[in-house]
Amino acid sequence: MKKLIGLIIVLISIAAAIIIIQQLISKEPSITNSPAPVQQKAWIGPDLNTDPSIKGNERASILYGHDLIAHTSKYFGPKGILSKITNGMNCQNCHLNAGNQPWGNNYGAVYSTYPKYRDRSGSIETIYKRVSDCMQRSLNGMAIDSNSKEFIAIFAYIQWLGKDVKKGEKPIGAGIEKIAYLNRAADPKKGRAIYIATCQICHGNNGQGQMLATKKEYAYPPVWGENSYNDGAGLYRISNLAGYIKNNMPFLKTSHASPALTNEACWDVAAFINSMPRPHMNQSMDWPSISKKPIDYPFGPYADSFSELQHKYGPFQEMIASAKH
Protein backbone atom coordinates (compact mmCIF):
# COMPACT_ATOMS: atom_id res chain seq x y z
CA MET A 1 0.00 0.00 0.00
CA LYS A 2 2.75 2.43 1.01
CA LYS A 3 4.59 1.56 -2.19
CA LEU A 4 1.47 2.34 -4.23
CA ILE A 5 1.01 5.74 -2.54
CA GLY A 6 4.69 6.45 -3.12
CA LEU A 7 4.33 5.57 -6.79
CA ILE A 8 1.26 7.81 -7.15
CA ILE A 9 3.12 10.72 -5.54
CA VAL A 10 6.02 10.20 -7.92
CA LEU A 11 3.66 10.12 -10.92
CA ILE A 12 1.86 13.28 -9.78
CA SER A 13 5.19 15.04 -9.32
CA ILE A 14 6.29 14.04 -12.82
CA ALA A 15 3.00 15.27 -14.28
CA ALA A 16 3.32 18.56 -12.41
CA ALA A 17 6.90 18.97 -13.63
CA ILE A 18 5.79 18.36 -17.22
CA ILE A 19 3.04 20.97 -16.93
CA ILE A 20 5.44 23.54 -15.47
CA ILE A 21 8.03 22.86 -18.19
CA GLN A 22 5.36 23.11 -20.91
CA GLN A 23 4.23 26.44 -19.55
CA LEU A 24 7.78 27.72 -19.48
CA ILE A 25 8.28 26.62 -23.09
CA SER A 26 5.02 28.18 -24.27
CA LYS A 27 5.95 31.45 -22.55
CA GLU A 28 9.36 31.48 -24.16
CA PRO A 29 8.46 33.52 -27.26
CA SER A 30 7.12 36.42 -25.22
CA ILE A 31 10.27 36.35 -23.08
CA THR A 32 12.61 36.42 -26.09
CA ASN A 33 10.46 39.01 -27.87
CA SER A 34 10.11 41.30 -24.88
CA PRO A 35 12.46 44.08 -26.10
CA ALA A 36 10.39 44.52 -29.28
CA PRO A 37 7.99 47.49 -29.39
CA VAL A 38 4.47 46.76 -28.24
CA GLN A 39 2.40 45.94 -31.32
CA GLN A 40 -1.25 46.87 -31.32
CA LYS A 41 -3.50 43.94 -31.90
CA ALA A 42 -4.72 43.50 -35.45
CA TRP A 43 -8.43 43.17 -36.16
CA ILE A 44 -9.96 39.74 -36.39
CA GLY A 45 -13.64 39.21 -37.08
CA PRO A 46 -16.16 37.04 -35.24
CA ASP A 47 -16.06 33.27 -35.48
CA LEU A 48 -18.61 31.74 -37.83
CA ASN A 49 -18.96 28.58 -35.73
CA THR A 50 -19.39 30.15 -32.33
CA ASP A 51 -21.07 33.53 -32.88
CA PRO A 52 -24.46 33.11 -31.16
CA SER A 53 -25.87 36.25 -32.81
CA ILE A 54 -26.55 34.56 -36.15
CA LYS A 55 -29.64 32.42 -36.44
CA GLY A 56 -32.12 30.94 -38.86
CA ASN A 57 -32.32 32.27 -42.41
CA GLU A 58 -29.76 34.94 -41.71
CA ARG A 59 -27.30 32.30 -40.56
CA ALA A 60 -27.94 30.22 -43.68
CA SER A 61 -27.26 33.26 -45.87
CA ILE A 62 -24.04 34.16 -44.02
CA LEU A 63 -22.80 30.58 -44.29
CA TYR A 64 -23.60 30.58 -48.00
CA GLY A 65 -21.76 33.87 -48.42
CA HIS A 66 -18.75 32.38 -46.68
CA ASP A 67 -18.79 29.38 -49.01
CA LEU A 68 -19.09 31.61 -52.08
CA ILE A 69 -16.00 33.53 -50.98
CA ALA A 70 -13.98 30.47 -49.94
CA HIS A 71 -14.96 28.31 -52.93
CA THR A 72 -16.01 30.79 -55.60
CA SER A 73 -14.83 28.54 -58.40
CA LYS A 74 -17.24 25.78 -57.40
CA TYR A 75 -20.10 28.17 -58.23
CA PHE A 76 -18.73 30.48 -60.94
CA GLY A 77 -15.49 28.94 -62.25
CA PRO A 78 -14.93 27.24 -65.62
CA LYS A 79 -16.84 24.24 -64.20
CA GLY A 80 -19.16 26.31 -62.04
CA ILE A 81 -22.49 24.84 -60.96
CA LEU A 82 -24.35 28.19 -61.24
CA SER A 83 -22.60 29.84 -64.18
CA LYS A 84 -19.21 29.85 -65.86
CA ILE A 85 -18.18 33.47 -65.56
CA THR A 86 -14.75 33.59 -63.84
CA ASN A 87 -11.16 32.41 -64.23
CA GLY A 88 -11.48 29.72 -61.55
CA MET A 89 -9.85 31.60 -58.70
CA ASN A 90 -11.54 31.91 -55.31
CA CYS A 91 -12.02 35.24 -53.53
CA GLN A 92 -10.19 33.55 -50.66
CA ASN A 93 -7.06 33.04 -52.75
CA CYS A 94 -6.38 36.73 -52.17
CA HIS A 95 -8.70 37.53 -49.24
CA LEU A 96 -7.22 34.87 -47.00
CA ASN A 97 -9.33 32.88 -44.58
CA ALA A 98 -12.44 34.24 -46.31
CA GLY A 99 -11.40 37.80 -45.54
CA ASN A 100 -10.77 37.22 -41.85
CA GLN A 101 -6.97 37.06 -41.78
CA PRO A 102 -5.02 39.90 -40.15
CA TRP A 103 -2.87 41.59 -42.83
CA GLY A 104 -4.25 39.04 -45.32
CA ASN A 105 -6.22 41.51 -47.47
CA ASN A 106 -9.18 41.04 -45.14
CA TYR A 107 -12.63 42.62 -45.18
CA GLY A 108 -12.26 44.34 -41.78
CA ALA A 109 -12.82 47.81 -43.24
CA VAL A 110 -15.48 46.98 -45.84
CA TYR A 111 -18.80 47.21 -44.02
CA SER A 112 -17.50 50.13 -41.94
CA THR A 113 -16.27 52.29 -44.84
CA TYR A 114 -18.56 51.59 -47.82
CA PRO A 115 -20.27 53.20 -49.63
CA LYS A 116 -17.35 55.52 -50.24
CA TYR A 117 -15.86 57.73 -52.93
CA ARG A 118 -13.07 56.05 -54.90
CA ASP A 119 -10.79 57.74 -57.37
CA ARG A 120 -10.54 54.73 -59.68
CA SER A 121 -14.17 55.13 -60.77
CA GLY A 122 -14.52 58.77 -59.71
CA SER A 123 -17.77 57.85 -57.98
CA ILE A 124 -19.32 56.71 -54.74
CA GLU A 125 -18.94 52.95 -54.68
CA THR A 126 -21.18 50.49 -52.88
CA ILE A 127 -20.08 47.09 -51.64
CA TYR A 128 -21.84 45.66 -54.68
CA LYS A 129 -19.72 47.78 -57.02
CA ARG A 130 -16.53 46.79 -55.17
CA VAL A 131 -17.33 43.07 -55.27
CA SER A 132 -18.21 43.37 -58.97
CA ASP A 133 -14.85 45.03 -59.57
CA CYS A 134 -13.00 42.04 -58.12
CA MET A 135 -15.11 39.68 -60.22
CA GLN A 136 -14.29 41.58 -63.41
CA ARG A 137 -10.63 42.21 -62.61
CA SER A 138 -9.19 39.77 -60.06
CA LEU A 139 -11.41 36.96 -61.34
CA ASN A 140 -11.15 38.28 -64.89
CA GLY A 141 -14.85 37.57 -65.34
CA MET A 142 -18.33 38.97 -65.04
CA ALA A 143 -20.24 40.49 -62.15
CA ILE A 144 -23.23 38.73 -60.62
CA ASP A 145 -26.65 40.35 -60.29
CA SER A 146 -27.09 42.59 -57.25
CA ASN A 147 -30.48 40.97 -56.52
CA SER A 148 -29.20 37.41 -56.77
CA LYS A 149 -29.29 35.12 -53.76
CA GLU A 150 -25.52 34.86 -54.17
CA PHE A 151 -24.75 38.55 -53.92
CA ILE A 152 -27.18 38.93 -51.02
CA ALA A 153 -25.28 36.13 -49.24
CA ILE A 154 -21.86 37.67 -49.95
CA PHE A 155 -23.15 40.98 -48.61
CA ALA A 156 -24.62 39.30 -45.52
CA TYR A 157 -21.28 37.63 -44.81
CA ILE A 158 -19.22 40.82 -45.26
CA GLN A 159 -21.71 42.78 -43.13
CA TRP A 160 -21.67 40.19 -40.36
CA LEU A 161 -17.86 39.97 -40.46
CA GLY A 162 -17.49 43.72 -40.00
CA LYS A 163 -20.39 44.27 -37.63
CA ASP A 164 -18.22 45.15 -34.62
CA VAL A 165 -16.08 47.72 -36.47
CA LYS A 166 -17.21 51.30 -35.87
CA LYS A 167 -18.67 53.14 -38.88
CA GLY A 168 -15.91 54.94 -40.77
CA GLU A 169 -13.11 53.07 -39.04
CA LYS A 170 -10.32 51.11 -40.71
CA PRO A 171 -9.03 48.63 -38.13
CA ILE A 172 -5.37 47.72 -37.72
CA GLY A 173 -4.36 44.92 -40.07
CA ALA A 174 -7.28 45.52 -42.47
CA GLY A 175 -6.64 45.21 -46.20
CA ILE A 176 -3.06 45.08 -47.46
CA GLU A 177 -0.07 46.58 -45.67
CA LYS A 178 1.82 49.40 -47.37
CA ILE A 179 5.50 48.48 -47.17
CA ALA A 180 8.37 50.97 -47.46
CA TYR A 181 9.53 51.91 -50.97
CA LEU A 182 12.97 50.86 -52.15
CA ASN A 183 15.44 53.52 -53.23
CA ARG A 184 15.82 51.73 -56.56
CA ALA A 185 13.44 50.28 -59.13
CA ALA A 186 12.05 46.85 -58.28
CA ASP A 187 13.92 44.29 -60.38
CA PRO A 188 12.05 41.50 -62.22
CA LYS A 189 15.34 39.64 -62.85
CA LYS A 190 16.15 39.40 -59.17
CA GLY A 191 12.51 38.59 -58.56
CA ARG A 192 12.63 35.68 -60.96
CA ALA A 193 15.36 34.01 -58.90
CA ILE A 194 13.31 34.50 -55.74
CA TYR A 195 10.23 33.11 -57.45
CA ILE A 196 12.08 29.98 -58.55
CA ALA A 197 13.57 29.43 -55.11
CA THR A 198 10.54 30.27 -52.95
CA CYS A 199 7.26 30.26 -54.85
CA GLN A 200 7.51 27.95 -57.84
CA ILE A 201 7.06 24.78 -55.79
CA CYS A 202 3.40 25.73 -55.27
CA HIS A 203 2.56 28.25 -57.98
CA GLY A 204 4.27 26.32 -60.78
CA ASN A 205 7.18 26.88 -63.16
CA ASN A 206 4.89 28.78 -65.50
CA GLY A 207 2.89 30.62 -62.81
CA GLN A 208 -0.06 28.41 -63.67
CA GLY A 209 -0.74 27.12 -60.15
CA GLN A 210 -2.12 23.69 -59.46
CA MET A 211 -5.68 22.40 -59.41
CA LEU A 212 -7.05 20.20 -56.65
CA ALA A 213 -7.64 16.59 -57.73
CA THR A 214 -11.35 17.46 -58.14
CA LYS A 215 -10.31 19.96 -60.86
CA LYS A 216 -13.00 22.31 -59.54
CA GLU A 217 -10.74 24.76 -57.75
CA TYR A 218 -7.08 25.50 -57.19
CA ALA A 219 -4.90 24.07 -54.46
CA TYR A 220 -2.36 26.72 -55.50
CA PRO A 221 -3.80 29.56 -57.54
CA PRO A 222 -2.14 30.90 -60.70
CA VAL A 223 -0.03 34.05 -60.39
CA TRP A 224 0.22 34.84 -64.08
CA GLY A 225 -1.10 33.56 -67.38
CA GLU A 226 -4.59 33.31 -68.84
CA ASN A 227 -6.25 32.07 -65.62
CA SER A 228 -4.77 34.75 -63.37
CA TYR A 229 -5.99 38.23 -62.41
CA ASN A 230 -6.04 40.73 -65.26
CA ASP A 231 -4.05 43.95 -65.58
CA GLY A 232 -6.93 46.02 -64.19
CA ALA A 233 -6.81 44.16 -60.84
CA GLY A 234 -5.56 45.55 -57.54
CA LEU A 235 -2.66 43.09 -57.41
CA TYR A 236 -1.39 44.35 -60.74
CA ARG A 237 -0.21 47.39 -58.82
CA ILE A 238 3.17 46.39 -57.51
CA SER A 239 2.74 48.03 -54.07
CA ASN A 240 -0.35 45.92 -53.41
CA LEU A 241 1.32 42.73 -54.56
CA ALA A 242 4.52 43.40 -52.57
CA GLY A 243 2.50 44.21 -49.42
CA TYR A 244 0.36 41.12 -49.85
CA ILE A 245 3.42 38.88 -50.31
CA LYS A 246 5.21 40.39 -47.34
CA ASN A 247 2.69 39.21 -44.75
CA ASN A 248 1.28 36.15 -46.48
CA MET A 249 3.70 34.32 -48.75
CA PRO A 250 5.17 31.75 -48.88
CA PHE A 251 1.79 30.49 -47.65
CA LEU A 252 1.71 29.41 -43.99
CA LYS A 253 5.45 29.97 -43.68
CA THR A 254 5.27 33.65 -42.95
CA SER A 255 3.38 36.11 -40.77
CA HIS A 256 3.16 39.78 -39.96
CA ALA A 257 5.25 39.19 -36.82
CA SER A 258 7.97 37.25 -38.66
CA PRO A 259 7.83 37.73 -42.43
CA ALA A 260 9.84 35.24 -44.46
CA LEU A 261 10.97 37.73 -47.11
CA THR A 262 12.67 41.11 -46.82
CA ASN A 263 10.92 44.18 -48.25
CA GLU A 264 13.45 44.14 -51.08
CA ALA A 265 12.65 40.53 -52.00
CA CYS A 266 8.91 41.30 -51.90
CA TRP A 267 9.23 44.23 -54.32
CA ASP A 268 11.45 42.21 -56.67
CA VAL A 269 9.29 39.10 -56.76
CA ALA A 270 6.20 41.30 -57.22
CA ALA A 271 7.97 42.99 -60.13
CA PHE A 272 8.71 39.62 -61.67
CA ILE A 273 5.14 38.31 -61.31
CA ASN A 274 3.64 41.49 -62.77
CA SER A 275 6.17 41.46 -65.64
CA MET A 276 4.69 38.17 -66.86
CA PRO A 277 1.79 37.91 -69.33
CA ARG A 278 -1.82 38.02 -68.11
CA PRO A 279 -5.24 38.98 -69.48
CA HIS A 280 -5.77 42.60 -70.48
CA MET A 281 -8.76 44.66 -69.45
CA ASN A 282 -9.96 47.86 -71.07
CA GLN A 283 -9.43 50.47 -68.36
CA SER A 284 -10.18 53.57 -70.38
CA MET A 285 -12.97 54.51 -67.96
CA ASP A 286 -10.75 54.21 -64.87
CA TRP A 287 -9.18 57.17 -63.10
CA PRO A 288 -11.29 59.89 -64.75
CA SER A 289 -9.02 62.38 -63.02
CA ILE A 290 -5.50 61.41 -64.11
CA SER A 291 -3.88 63.35 -61.27
CA LYS A 292 -5.50 60.85 -58.89
CA LYS A 293 -3.78 57.82 -60.40
CA PRO A 294 -1.76 55.99 -57.74
CA ILE A 295 1.98 56.31 -58.22
CA ASP A 296 2.30 52.63 -59.18
CA TYR A 297 -0.56 52.57 -61.68
CA PRO A 298 1.29 51.39 -64.78
CA PHE A 299 -0.84 52.91 -67.55
CA GLY A 300 -0.60 56.52 -68.72
CA PRO A 301 -1.42 59.24 -69.45
CA TYR A 302 -0.11 60.82 -66.25
CA ALA A 303 -0.21 64.24 -64.70
CA ASP A 304 3.60 63.99 -64.27
CA SER A 305 6.36 63.33 -66.78
CA PHE A 306 7.56 59.93 -65.54
CA SER A 307 7.33 56.92 -67.86
CA GLU A 308 4.90 54.02 -67.62
CA LEU A 309 7.91 51.83 -66.83
CA GLN A 310 8.88 53.95 -63.84
CA HIS A 311 5.25 54.02 -62.69
CA LYS A 312 5.26 50.24 -62.87
CA TYR A 313 8.51 49.40 -61.08
CA GLY A 314 9.81 52.60 -59.48
CA PRO A 315 12.02 54.06 -58.14
CA PHE A 316 9.04 55.72 -56.48
CA GLN A 317 10.74 57.98 -53.96
CA GLU A 318 11.94 60.53 -56.51
CA MET A 319 8.47 60.55 -58.07
CA ILE A 320 6.87 61.31 -54.72
CA ALA A 321 9.46 64.01 -54.06
CA SER A 322 8.80 65.64 -57.43
CA ALA A 323 5.02 65.51 -56.87
CA LYS A 324 5.51 67.58 -53.71
CA HIS A 325 7.15 70.51 -55.56
Ligand code: HEC
Ligand atom coordinates in the same frame (compact mmCIF):
# COMPACT_ATOMS: atom_id res chain seq x y z
C1 HEC B 1 -6.36 38.12 -57.41
C2 HEC B 1 -6.65 38.56 -56.09
C3 HEC B 1 -8.09 38.86 -55.69
C4 HEC B 1 -9.20 38.06 -55.83
C5 HEC B 1 -9.26 36.68 -56.41
C6 HEC B 1 -10.30 38.81 -55.28
N1 HEC B 1 -9.87 40.01 -54.81
FE1 HEC B 1 -11.01 41.41 -53.85
N2 HEC B 1 -9.37 42.63 -53.73
C7 HEC B 1 -8.11 42.32 -54.16
C8 HEC B 1 -7.25 43.46 -53.95
C9 HEC B 1 -5.77 43.54 -54.29
C10 HEC B 1 -8.05 44.47 -53.37
C11 HEC B 1 -7.64 45.90 -53.02
C12 HEC B 1 -6.91 45.98 -51.74
C13 HEC B 1 -6.46 47.39 -51.45
O1 HEC B 1 -6.55 48.27 -52.33
O2 HEC B 1 -6.03 47.59 -50.31
C14 HEC B 1 -9.38 43.91 -53.24
C15 HEC B 1 -10.44 44.58 -52.67
C16 HEC B 1 -11.69 44.02 -52.40
C17 HEC B 1 -12.72 44.64 -51.61
C18 HEC B 1 -12.61 46.01 -50.93
C19 HEC B 1 -11.74 45.91 -49.71
C20 HEC B 1 -11.56 47.21 -48.97
O3 HEC B 1 -11.12 47.15 -47.80
O4 HEC B 1 -11.82 48.27 -49.52
C21 HEC B 1 -13.78 43.77 -51.57
C22 HEC B 1 -15.10 43.96 -50.86
C23 HEC B 1 -13.39 42.61 -52.34
N3 HEC B 1 -12.12 42.78 -52.82
C24 HEC B 1 -14.19 41.49 -52.54
C25 HEC B 1 -13.82 40.40 -53.32
C26 HEC B 1 -14.70 39.29 -53.62
C27 HEC B 1 -16.11 39.14 -53.10
C28 HEC B 1 -14.00 38.45 -54.41
C29 HEC B 1 -14.48 37.18 -55.08
C30 HEC B 1 -15.68 37.31 -55.88
C31 HEC B 1 -12.66 39.00 -54.57
N4 HEC B 1 -12.60 40.18 -53.91
C32 HEC B 1 -11.62 38.37 -55.25
C33 HEC B 1 -7.70 41.14 -54.71
C34 HEC B 1 -8.52 40.08 -55.04
Ligand code: HEC
Ligand atom coordinates in the same frame (compact mmCIF):
# COMPACT_ATOMS: atom_id res chain seq x y z
C1 HEC C 1 3.29 26.20 -49.80
C2 HEC C 1 2.71 26.65 -51.05
C3 HEC C 1 2.92 28.10 -51.42
C4 HEC C 1 4.10 28.77 -51.57
C5 HEC C 1 5.51 28.25 -51.36
C6 HEC C 1 3.75 30.10 -52.01
N1 HEC C 1 2.40 30.23 -52.12
FE1 HEC C 1 1.37 31.85 -52.80
N2 HEC C 1 -0.37 30.92 -52.38
C7 HEC C 1 -0.51 29.63 -51.91
C8 HEC C 1 -1.89 29.36 -51.65
C9 HEC C 1 -2.46 28.03 -51.13
C10 HEC C 1 -2.60 30.52 -51.98
C11 HEC C 1 -4.11 30.73 -51.83
C12 HEC C 1 -4.50 30.75 -50.38
C13 HEC C 1 -5.93 30.38 -50.12
O1 HEC C 1 -6.72 30.21 -51.05
O2 HEC C 1 -6.28 30.27 -48.93
C14 HEC C 1 -1.61 31.48 -52.46
C15 HEC C 1 -1.92 32.76 -52.94
C16 HEC C 1 -1.00 33.61 -53.53
C17 HEC C 1 -1.33 34.83 -54.23
C18 HEC C 1 -2.71 35.43 -54.42
C19 HEC C 1 -3.52 34.64 -55.37
C20 HEC C 1 -2.96 34.60 -56.76
O3 HEC C 1 -2.75 33.47 -57.24
O4 HEC C 1 -2.73 35.64 -57.38
C21 HEC C 1 -0.15 35.37 -54.66
C22 HEC C 1 0.04 36.64 -55.44
C23 HEC C 1 0.91 34.51 -54.20
N3 HEC C 1 0.36 33.43 -53.53
C24 HEC C 1 2.26 34.75 -54.40
C25 HEC C 1 3.27 33.95 -53.87
C26 HEC C 1 4.68 34.30 -53.93
C27 HEC C 1 5.25 35.54 -54.55
C28 HEC C 1 5.33 33.28 -53.31
C29 HEC C 1 6.83 33.18 -53.08
C30 HEC C 1 7.43 34.24 -52.31
C31 HEC C 1 4.37 32.30 -52.89
N4 HEC C 1 3.13 32.74 -53.24
C32 HEC C 1 4.68 31.10 -52.28
C33 HEC C 1 0.51 28.72 -51.72
C34 HEC C 1 1.85 29.03 -51.76
